[in-house]
Amino acid sequence: MSVVNTAIGTGHFDGLSKSSSSVSRALPFEKHLEWLRMMVLIREFEVRTMQAYQDRKIGGFCHVYIGQEAVAVGCIAATEHADPIVTAYRDHGHALARGMDPKYCMAEMFGRIGGCAKGKGGSMHMFDRDNNLFGGHGIVGAQTPLGTGLAFGTKYIDEVLNKGKNRQVTLCFLGDGALNQGALHEAMNLAGLLDVPVVYVVENNGYSMGTSIQRGTTMGDQIVAKAGAYGITARQIDGMDVLNVYDGMKEVIDEARETSRPAFVDMRTYRFKGHSMSDPRKYRSREEEEVYETGDPIAQLRDHMMEAGNLDEDAFKAMAKEVRSEVKESIKWAEASPPPSVDEELYRDVYVEAWGPYTGTTEPEIVRDAGSSKGEG
Amino acid sequence: MARIIEYRDALNEAMSEEMRRDERVFLLGEEVAEYDGAYKVSRGMLEEFGSRRIVDTPISESGFSGMAIGAAMIGLRPIVEFMSWSFSLVAADPILNNAPKMLYMSGGQYGCPIVFRGNDGAGGQLGSTHSWCVEGLFSNVPGLKMAIPAFPADAKGLLKSAIRDDDPVFFLESERLLAFSDDVPENEYVIPFGQALVRRPGTDCTLVSFGRPVHFCLEAAEELAKEGISCEVIDGRTIRPLDIDTIVASVKKTNYCVVVDQSWPFGSPGSEIASQVHQHCFDDLDNAVGRVHSADVPTPYATELEQAYLPNTHRICEAVRATTYNA
Numbered sequence: 001m002s003v004v005n006t007a008i009g010t011g012h013f014d015g016l017s018k019s020s021s022s023v024s025r026a027l028p029f030e031k032h033l034e035w036l037r038m039m040v041l042i043r044e045f046e047v048r049t050m051q052a053y054q055d056r057k058i059g060g061f062c063h064v065y066i067g068q069e070a071v072a073v074g075c076i077a078a079t080e081h082a083d084p085i086v087t088a089y090r091d092h093g094h095a096l097a098r099g100m101d102p103k104y105c106m107a108e109m110f111g112r113i114g115g116c117a118k119g120k121g122g123s124m125h126m127f128d129r130d131n132n133l134f135g136g137h138g139i140v141g142a143q144t145p146l147g148t149g150l151a152f153g154t155k156y157i158d159e160v161l162n163k164g165k166n167r168q169v170t171l172c173f174l175g176d177g178a179l180n181q182g183a184l185h186e187a188m189n190l191a192g193l194l195d196v197p198v199v200y201v202v203e204n205n206g207y208s209m210g211t212s213i214q215r216g217t218t219m220g221d222q223i224v225a226k227a228g229a230y231g232i233t234a235r236q237i238d239g240m241d242v243l244n245v246y247d248g249m250k251e252v253i254d255e256a257r258e259t260s261r262p263a264f265v266d267m268r269t270y271r272f273k274g275h276s277m278s279d280p281r282k283y284r285s286r287e288e289e290e291v292y293e294t295g296d297p298i299a300q301l302r303d304h305m306m307e308a309g310n311l312d313e314d315a316f317k318a319m320a321k322e323v324r325s326e327v328k329e330s331i332k333w334a335e336a337s338p339p340p341s342v343d344e345e346l347y348r349d350v351y352v353e354a355w356g357p358y359t360g361t362t363e364p365e366i367v368r369d370a371g372s373s374k375g376e377g
Numbered sequence: 378m379a380r381i382i383e384y385r386d387a388l389n390e391a392m393s394e395e396m397r398r399d400e401r402v403f404l405l406g407e408e409v410a411e412y413d414g415a416y417k418v419s420r421g422m423l424e425e426f427g428s429r430r431i432v433d434t435p436i437s438e439s440g441f442s443g444m445a446i447g448a449a450m451i452g453l454r455p456i457v458e459f460m461s462w463s464f465s466l467v468a469a470d471p472i473l474n475n476a477p478k479m480l481y482m483s484g485g486q487y488g489c490p491i492v493f494r495g496n497d498g499a500g501g502q503l504g505s506t507h508s509w510c511v512e513g514l515f516s517n518v519p520g521l522k523m524a525i526p527a528f529p530a531d532a533k534g535l536l537k538s539a540i541r542d543d544d545p546v547f548f549l550e551s552e553r554l555l556a557f558s559d560d561v562p563e564n565e566y567v568i569p570f571g572q573a574l575v576r577r578p579g580t581d582c583t584l585v586s587f588g589r590p591v592h593f594c595l596e597a598a599e600e601l602a603k604e605g606i607s608c609e610v611i612d613g614r615t616i617r618p619l620d621i622d623t624i625v626a627s628v629k630k631t632n633y634c635v636v637v638d639q640s641w642p643f644g645s646p647g648s649e650i651a652s653q654v655h656q657h658c659f660d661d662l663d664n665a666v667g668r669v670h671s672a673d674v675p676t677p678y679a680t681e682l683e684q685a686y687l688p689n690t691h692r693i694c695e696a697v698r699a700t701t702y703n704a
Contacts, residue, residue: 084451117484127483134450134487135479142470145440149447156453160429161400183470186440193435349485350520352543 006283008206008213010291013268016238019247029310032301035077035242036311037319039069039298042093044320044327045102046273049092049109052331053277058109061138062123065093067272070297071203072097072173074245075267078253079171084132084150086143087173089124090203090271091136094173098131102327107334114337118345140208141181144200147172148187148262151198155260166260169253170198177208179217179226191262192230199256199263200227201249203239209275210283227264239269240295243304270295379530379560385418387529387561388494388550391536392419392456394565396426399454402540405432405441406458406495415460416496416555438464442493443471449491450479454540459495462549463509476545477520492539494548497525498589498639499676501552502683508676512588513640515547516616516649522570523616525549527591529559531614534568541567551589571618575627579609582701583627585650586637587613590669590688594637597693606703616646621653628658635667635696637688642670667700669693 024032046064053062065072072093076085087094095105100116108115109123117127126136134150137143151170158166178184179202191198202223206213213220224234233255237248245267252263270292274281281289305311340346382390396402403426408415410423410433423431434441438459445455459465465472472493479489499508516523522544526532532550539546576591577598584594591612598608609627613620628634634654638647651666672686698704 086447115484117482117486120484121482125482127486129483129486134447135483137475139470139474142443142474145443145471146447146450146475148440149444149449150451151447152444153448153451153453156403156429156448157451160403183439183443186437187443189435190437190440190444194432349481349483351522352480352488352490 006210006212006215007285007288010288012206012270012292013238013240013295016236016268018241019237019244019251021247021251023250024243024246029305029308032243032305032310035073036298036301036305037323038073038097039242039301040320041102041323041326042069042072042096043298044323045092045096045105045330048327048331049106050273050277052109057335058123059111060122060124061089062109062277063090063275064273065090067292067297068203068205068239068269069093070242070245070301071201071239071267071269074239074242075171075173075201075249077246078249079169082132083168084134084154084170085173086134086147086150086170087136088140088143088175088178089136089138090175091124091126095126095128095133095136098128098133100126100128100131100133102330103333106330107337110334110337111339112334112337113340113345114334119340120345120349141174141178141183144172144174144178144181144184144187145190147198147200148191148196151191151196152194155197166197167257168197169256171201171253172198173201173203175208176202176204176206176213176217176223177211178202179223180208188227188230188232188262188264192232195260196262197256197260199252199265201265201267203267203269205269205271207271207275207283210279212283223266224264232262232264234264234266236266236268239267240297241300242297243301379562381558382529382561383555384529384532384550384557385416385555387533388418388536389420389422391533391540393422393425395537395540396430401452402454402456403430403432404456404458405434405445407434407436407460409433409458414458416552418555419458438468439471442468443475445491446471446475446479446489449489450487454490456492456494456540459493461507461509461552462495462497462511463507465493465495465511466509473515473518477518480544481520488543489545490543492536492546492548494536494539494550496552497549498551498553499671499683499687500589502678502680504678505675510640510671511547512549512616512638513645516646517644521545521547521617523547523549524570524614525588525616526614527554527588527612529557530561531568533561534566535570535614537567538570542570549588553589568614570615571620573614573620573623574612575609575623576612577608577610579607579631581607581631582609582633582635582697583624583631584608584610584635584637584693584697585613585624586611587616587646588639590637590639593688593690593693596690597697600690600694601697604703606697606701608697619650621657624650624654625657628654629661632661632663633701634658634662635669635693635700637669637693639671639688641673642668643673645670664700664702667696669696
């Protein structure tokens with residue numbers, strides 16, 4: 001029997017240099033504190049999410065972001081709030097980092113009316129119009145043409161409708177598994193051809209479910225070459241250090257905004273937990289995980305801030321405590337939120353103009369103006 | 378006032394008028410700009426609207442469909458031209474998983490006002506891969522609307538409605554009808570969705586169809602009239618929403634119904650209409666609803682086989698005779 005090496009090993013971050021810019025260091029320390037708090041919030045939120053899933057309060061598929069917090073937090077900090085964001089199904093971190101109240105995110109997973117999508121989307125489909133988050137998308141790679149289109153759209157609005165200059169950049173997150181989907185390659189070709197200001201951020205955690213990047217992707221150690229083939233500038237960024245993420249992404253995003261061109265980032269990261277809640281992680285070793293856990297993004301920033309004298313142990317503990325109670329509150333709030341009413345919600349939002357339930361096998365009366373309150377039966 | 382123009386020019390007028398009216402509307406697809414449209418539907422539009430609004434794309438249906446959906450989510454109103462609906466199958470994920478579900482999955486936050494349009498159906502000896510009638514596949518999906526005009530005036534009026542619609546519309550044209558000329562009103566007009574049209578009044582049997590086979594039904598009705606069978610021909614015009622009211626009213630009068638649908642029989646708009654007619658007219662029917670479809674085989678190439686495969690006047694006449702006990 002041949003032995004297949006299914007793991008990525010311990011060299012996932014080898015050869016990565018830090019971003020040349022260090023604008024993050026010049027920011028007031030309150031900014032760093034804000035990022036630290038957000039990473040702690042995402043971590044705590046995801047821990048509670050796992051518990052709630054095990055308690056069967058959350059159904060379906062559920063993918064937690066633990067280990068990757070610096071990516072969403074650093075990238076989104078480098079955007080303007082009006083810049084659209086679209087992502088894949090491991091999306092709780094992006095929603096929170098974009099400003100979604102944790103209670104709306106939790107209630108969505110609980111399938112409650114208070115959820116960000118009224119309980120109609122679930123864990124993989126977080127949408128937040130107020131925060132310009134265009135989903136959470138469950139099909140691997142599906143969000144990449146959408147991201148290209150969001151950027152095409154903002155540019156069209158700025159330049160064709162408003163006769164001005166392009167002002168916005170779209171961040172399109174994807175996992176390394178999406179590298180192998182045709183949709184991404186079509187999206188990148190279109191973005192390259194049509195000068196679309198979209199930044200594809202590959203959250204390269206080394207595994208698409210249980211398949212290591214070497215097993216699923218040609219040239220897995222130099223995926224930036226794939227963007228190069230579409231005339232798109234690309235770079236690698238160490239995604240475990242939020243300051244480094246911010247520094248690198250600020251440059252990438254500013255340039256995309258200025259040139260109105262696409263960009264591609266191989267953002268190296270590591271997910272500390274399984275692909276989903278049902279993953280026993282047999283494809284990698286505990287030893288490998290322990291190596292990467294030493295690069296915990298929260299510990300990195302915390303230690304940096306402590307060394308700089310901007311944070312002490314007590315302040316960190318106090319913050320963590322505050323975050324714990326915020327997340328606890330979100331769970332209480334989600335539990336208190338009622339499930340969506342079948343009468344009111346089952347048939348609502350199918351069409352902008354509601355036209356009511358399917359009538360083929362019910363009463364011989366055609367419901368033309370069925371509002372949401374006229375549920376079938 | 379009306380003038381006689383081709384179906385393709387009616388489509389062109391609808392798009393051009395809506396693009397003049399609303400700068401958010403733009404057209405993208407393969408060969409829509411420099412080439413003037415693979416079937417000349419967008420002839421002259423690049424010249425009028427420029428390359429920012431008439432956008433040539435590479436052969437990437439999945440990519441450009443998804444891109445257009447993203448643009449629709451952020452407030453634009455794209456028209457996506459598929460050279461053929463047969464090519465939309467590689468874009469199944471964006472057009473079925475994103476466009477019609479976005480509003481629901483986002484809890485009402487993001488709509489998707491987009492039109493996908495192109496040639497649907499067989500008849501040109503293109504073989505099976507290029508001869509899809511997608512209405513059978515796609516009308517199954519809630520959240521989308523589907524129009525399938527048979528006449529130039531409807532093509533124009535329905536396409537204008539489609540472009541103004543806030544929901545995704547699948548607009549099914551026919552290559553075999555593009556050069557068909559007929560009256561189209563001079564004045565601006567739109568045709569609302571969900572309103573079938575009685576194309577020919579009759580008393581003995583209701584013929585229900587949509588798209589190109591409507592023309593075969595009209596021919597069959599002419600033929601059957603010579604035998605003393607008076608057919609009422611209903612042109613459904615849209616499949617979603619389906620105007621079952623008009624169909625039911627007709628069947629209650631004629632007591633017989635034959636549905637003519639160019640898609641395959643299993644799980645099709647035809648089977649759905651038959652089921653609904655049985656449901657709504659159970660006590661009025663004097664026989665089970667008859668159905669004429671494309672044969673349940675991949676579309677053949679040879680002319681003789683292809684013509685036998687498609688719904689045609691002969692097969693429709695046979696079905697009406699059988700259904701009305703005149704066989």
